[in-house]
Amino acid sequence: MKVDIQDYCIRCGLCEDLYxxxxxxxxxxxxxxxxxxxxxxxxxxxxxxxxxxxxxxxxIFLS
Amino acid sequence: xKTITTDIAIMGSGLAGLTAAVKAAExxxxxxxxxxxxxxxxxVSNTPMMTLAVRDDQEYKDKAxxxxxxxxxxxxxxxxxxxxxxxxxxIPEFINxxxxxxxxxxxxxxxxxGQLPGYSAGFPKGMHLGDYYFLKGQGKGHGAAVICKRMADxxxxxxxxxxxSCPVKGLIREGDxxxxxxxxxxxxxxxxxxxxxxxxxxxxxxxxxxxxKEFTGFTxxxxxxxxxxxxxxxxxxxxxxxxxxxxxxxxxGGAQGSMGINGHNLVPGPGxxxxxxxxxxxQMRIIQEQPYLWVNQRGERFIDEGISxxxxxxxxxxxxxxxxxxxIVFDEATKRHMEQEGLEYIYFIFPAEKLTxxxxxxxxxxxVVGNKHAFVADTVEDLCAETxxxxxxxxxxxxxxxxxxxxxxxxxxxKDPAFLRPVREPKFYALRCFCxxxxxxxxxxxxxxxxxxxxxxxxIKGLYAAGDCAAGEIWGNPPTGGIGxxxxxxxxxxxxxxxxxxxxxxx
Numbered sequence: 001m002k003v004d005i006q007d008y009c010i011r012c013g014l015c016e017d018l019y020x021x022x023x024x025x026x027x028x029x030x031x032x033x034x035x036x037x038x039x040x041x042x043x044x045x046x047x048x049x050x051x052x053x054x055x056x057x058x059x060i061f062l063s
Numbered sequence: 064x065k066t067i068t069t070d071i072a073i074m075g076s077g078l079a080g081l082t083a084a085v086k087a088a089e090x091x092x093x094x095x096x097x098x099x100x101x102x103x104x105x106x107v108s109n110t111p112m113m114t115l116a117v118r119d120d121q122e123y124k125d126k127a128x129x130x131x132x133x134x135x136x137x138x139x140x141x142x143x144x145x146x147x148x149x150x151x152x153x154i155p156e157f158i159n160x161x162x163x164x165x166x167x168x169x170x171x172x173x174x175x176x177g178q179l180p181g182y183s184a185g186f187p188k189g190m191h192l193g194d195y196y197f198l199k200g201q202g203k204g205h206g207a208a209v210i211c212k213r214m215a216d217x218x219x220x221x222x223x224x225x226x227x228s229c230p231v232k233g234l235i236r237e238g239d240x241x242x243x244x245x246x247x248x249x250x251x252x253x254x255x256x257x258x259x260x261x262x263x264x265x266x267x268x269x270x271x272x273x274x275x276k277e278f279t280g281f282t283x284x285x286x287x288x289x290x291x292x293x294x295x296x297x298x299x300x301x302x303x304x305x306x307x308x309x310x311x312x313x314x315x316g317g318a319q320g321s322m323g324i325n326g327h328n329l330v331p332g333p334g335x336x337x338x339x340x341x342x343x344x345x346q347m348r349i350i351q352e353q354p355y356l357w358v359n360q361r362g363e364r365f366i367d368e369g370i371s372x373x374x375x376x377x378x379x380x381x382x383x384x385x386x387x388x389x390x391i392v393f394d395e396a397t398k399r400h401m402e403q404e405g406l407e408y409i410y411f412i413f414p415a416e417k418l419t420x421x422x423x424x425x426x427x428x429x430x431v432v433g434n435k436h437a438f439v440a441d442t443v444e445d446l447c448a449e450t451x452x453x454x455x456x457x458x459x460x461x462x463x464x465x466x467x468x469x470x471x472x473x474x475x476x477x478k479d480p481a482f483l484r485p486v487r488e489p490k491f492y493a494l495r496c497f498c499x500x501x502x503x504x505x506x507x508x509x510x511x512x513x514x515x516x517x518x519x520x521x522x523i524k525g526l527y528a529a530g531d532c533a534a535g536e537i538w539g540n541p542p543t544g545g546i547g548x549x550x551x552x553x554x555x556x557x558x559x560x561x562x563x564x565x566x567x568x569x570x
Contacts, residue, residue: 008215010104010208011301013338018203025338027301030100056204057212 001045002063005032009059019051064253069095069224070567071560072244072258074231074308077105078207078549079530080264081214082157082556083563084223087262090564094223095256097246099230099303103215104208106266106302106502106531107549111207112200113182115550117193119152123173127192130177131537134190138321138539142511147537148192150554155196157553161213166206167197180373187375187543204339207549229254231307234261236315240524244311259567260525262559263515264552265308267504267531268322269296274306275503278322281387288331288497289435293387294324295331296500308532309506317515317523320508321535323542326378328352328371328389329499334432346418347428347437351494354407354482355393356464359384362447362456364464367476372408374501379541382498389496390450392457395488398422407482425492436495446491461486504542505535513558527563529555 003022009032013025016032022044024033040048052060071087073080076098088094098105117127128148132141155165171179171194181190198206215225228249235243241261246254268274272283275294284292313319329336330351352372359365366380371391381389398421405417418424428434440446443461447454467473468485507528509515514522530552535542537551 008102008212010102010211011100012204012208014202014204017337017339025301030301030303054202054204056201056208058201 001040001048002038003034003036003040003048003051004061004063005034006059006061008057010057012056014054014056015051015060018054019047022048022051064255065248066255066257067095068257069093070259071095071262071563072097072256072260073262073264074244074311075105075264075266075530076103076211076215076225076227077107077264077266077530078111078211078552079556079559080105080262081211081218082553083262083264083527083529083560084218085214085221086557086560087564088218088221088223090560092564092567094218094221095226095258096218096223097226097229097231097244097256099228099307101228103225103227104211105264106269106304107207107552110205111198111549112205113195113197113549114154114158114553115193115195116151116154117148118170123176123193124148124152126173126176130190130192134177134187135539135543140510140536143509143513143533143536146511146513146558147551147554150557151193151550153557154550154553157557158196158198158210161210161217163206163210163213164199165196166199169195169197187373188370190543226254231265231311234311234315234526236523241315241526258525259570260527260563262563263308263312263507263526263528263532264530264556264559265532266302266304267502268306268309268506269304269500269503270302271305274309275324278506279324279503281324281382281498281500284331284497286332286336287435294326294498294500295329295336296502304502304531306506308528312507312515312526312528315523316517317526318508318518318520320505320533321538321540322503322505323535323538323540324378324498324503325375325501325538325542326382326498327374327501328377328381328496330494330496331436332434334428334434346421346424347494349406349418350401350421351391351496352408353391353393353401354478355391355397355484356460356486357389357391358452358457358460359389360386360452362453362458362460364460364475365389367473367478369479369482375543378498378500381496382541387498390452390493391496392446392486392491392493393484394486394492395490397484397486398492400484421492422490438493438495440491441489443491446493450493450495452493502531502548504531504538504548505533505540507533507535509533509536512562513555514562525566527559529559
């Protein structure tokens with residue numbers, strides 16, 4: 001499973017507050033850094049699904 | 064250099080700018096929105112959970128207007144306040160029109176205006192002005208993020224253009240009117256925009272340390288206050304709210320309006336502040352709002368602590384203390400009280416509850432996280448040594464305060480006796496609170512039609528402003544409210560969208 005952030009993400013940082021294992025709000029570069037650029041570990045897939053549900057603007061996509 | 068021609072050019076894609084864009088586009092105008100970040104939303108897109116509407120009833124609107132003006136001690140601009148209040152009644156219909164339902168609506172009778180805490184128009188008790196509409200959010204976020212996205216989509220559907228990663232560098236003024244703006248496009252090339260009218264909706268200046276210092280007297284700091292600063296912003300750190308619109312307006316002769324920070328009591332991080340303050344990482348954020356003993360660096364009380372969950376008043380009060388900081392101090396008995404009987408109150412969006420393992424949370428914060436603003440000591444003297452509070456001053460304060468607690472009356476500040484809890488039993492706990500900022504706002508002086516005015520209060524033709532950058536005219540200085548600035552953004556968005564189109568049609 002891969003995690004992708006859509007361009008319309010508002011950089012609120014909610015994803016990092018809830019799931020710091022997967023996301024980091026990079027304030028300096030004004031973007032969300034993904035902790036895993038490729039496939040995420042299988043044990044984090046449920047967490048990624050929760051993150052997708054929790055995102056304030058539905059900007060987290062999973063594939 | 065590239066060129067664009069449009070009817071209405073809008074600087075900023077937050078609630079105010081996009082509301083103006085939607086209204087102008089609905090009226091048939093050509094609209095171009097310029098946003099320096101690569102997405103819509105501005106500085107408020109995810110924070111607001113609700114908005115305020117003053118219902119469309121003359122008696123109701125009259126009373127709301129008078130309550131607000133009296134609360135600001137008439138430091139607000141009456142014409143701007145009146146137009147905000149009168150237009151706010153359209154907010155619910157507008158949001159519903161975007162296809163968004165409300166999570167919850169709280170309607171209040173006329174008699175309650177001026178009597179209740181006014182959340183969406185500022186926290187202070189007595190600043191209650193109307194009905195509250197809770198915005199339906201997505202996931203664990205608040206609702207304004209979705210509204211902004213929906214408005215951006217609406218603008219495009221109506222034929223408007225959104226230019227992201229496109230910062231505005233200045234305004235073009237010819238004679239007595241503004242005729243466009245200059246921006247830089249996403250490729251770094253200059254973009255010259257010819258427009259019949261320009262709306263400035265670029266937000267506040269929370270991310271501009273120079274403006275914070277110059278116009279508010281605070282020293283901007285990071286979220287841990289470990290750089291000597293004394294004001295920290297916990298909503299949207301790094302939101303790029305740098306006062307670009309204010310400076311662009313001033314450069315072409317616009318007057319400087321009222322400016323300030325909407326403060327609140329806030330213990331710095333690490334370990335307390337998250338990017339999203341409604342997702343609490345621990346219970347320290349609740350403790351810092353409790354009405355127990357508060358002192359300044361001299362060890363002196365400075366306020367009736369019963370209002371310590373009134374963020375605006377507390378922030379203003381802390382800002383007037385030495386070093387612009389304060390401490391909430393309590394002992395083991397009060398700690399047990401919070402754990403076994405529960406808190407006195409909690410800011411109402413969080414459920415009231417009993418705290419768990421306060422000692423353990425302090426220990427974790429101090430020893431594991433490394434927070435420098437939480438303290439535990441076996442004696443008052445040790446607490447003073449750790450915090451830097453003047454020991455003689457705190458000792459005198461405790462002698463008097465404990466006496467008030469024993470007799471059940473606060474001779475000094477008349478605090479509610481229910482909140483009088485002595486500080487005697489070791490251990491002793493303290494949290495250092497600085498002035499947190501929800502936002503820094505204001506700077507552009509507008510009139511009741513949201514026209515930007517010059518130093519002689521004459522409107523600059525073709526130039527309008529809405530939202531945080533113009534809200535100083537409504538909140539006064541020091542600001543009496545502002546976290547609920549959504550109501551102003553929507554309302555002034557209606558006004559600027561409408562007025563700009565009427566002006567454009569008149570040319």
